[in-house]
Amino acid sequence: MGHDEFLFLLAGLKWTIGLSVIGFICGGISGLGVALARTSGNPVLERVMKGYIALFQGTPLLMQLFVVYYGLALIGLKLDAWVAVSIGFTLHASAYLGEIWRGSIDAVPRGQTEAAEALSLTYLPRMRDVILPQALRISLPATIGFLVQLIKGTSLASIVGFVELTRAGNIISNQIFQPLLVFGIVGCLYFIICWPLSLFGTHLERQFATSTR
Template sequence: MGLNEFIFLLVGLKWTVFLSAIGFACGGITGLGVALARTSGIPVLERVTAGYIALFQGTPLLMQLFVVYYGLALMGLRLDAWVAVAIGFTLHASAYLGEIWRGAIEAVPRGQTEAAKALSLKYVSRMKDVILPQALRISLPATIGFLVQLIKGTSLAAIVGFTELARAGSIVSNQIFEPLTVFGIVGALYFAMCWPLSLYGAHLESRFAAATR
């Protein structure tokens, strides 16, 4: 494999990183709203967001990307492949992060909420200053674990013709007929992204577990 092919793989890696970052960031913002709605105590909001989470956790990511790109096109809304996969990964991430953070919010000792109410803190101040900082700490290992899964899941974006790392590897492999070499490099690049995150998540989990003993 030559230099040009390797550079093409690095371009695919760049788009994998961008797609993961956008899906995680936008999904995180939406997921926070989902988590707050799930713990709001308002039955309608809780039921709607529970259904939203069930929908995206209960269907394959591949199908979700297919529906966003091809389904919207059938209804007359044609999206660029980049926009379609960004929307698809945002929706997917928001459901999973919303559920992770919902669990973290509910894991904060109830006494913290009661103490904040006793101090006459309003809902926004109570969540921003008391509950969410503790919930973030609790959720960090699971959040990082999901980010690792999201990075690997970007390979499914190839279904709509988006050229990320895995699709770039397929293109190069079909050109030079060296699949073991090409996908060995692709696998090494995925490993270089995901392994440090996995180690960091495991480190946080063990540190937090030790702190609660």
């Protein structure tokens, strides 16, 4: 494999990272809304969000991307592949991060909520100043673990023709007929990104477990 082919792989890696960042940040913002809705105490809102989470956790990501790209086109909303996969990963991430953060909010000791209520703090100030800072610390290992899964999941974006790292590897493999070499390099690039994140998540999990003893 030559210099040009390797640069093409790096270009695919750039789009993999970009898609992961967009999906994680946008999904995190909307996921926070999902988590707050799930813990709002409003039965209707909680049921709606529970159904939303069940929908995206109960269906394959590949199908979700397919529906966003091809399904919306059927009703006249033709999206660019980049926009479509960004929306698909945002929706997917919001459901998973929303549930992770909902669990972290519930894991904060009940006494913290009771103390905030005793100070006459309403729901939003209570969440912002008391509950969420503690829940964020609890959720960090699981959040980083999900980010690793999201990065690897970007390989499914090729279903709509989006050229990320795996798709770039497939294109080069079909040109030079060296699949073991090409996908060995692709695997190493994924490993270089994901392994440090996994180690960091494990470190945070151990640190949190030690601090709670």
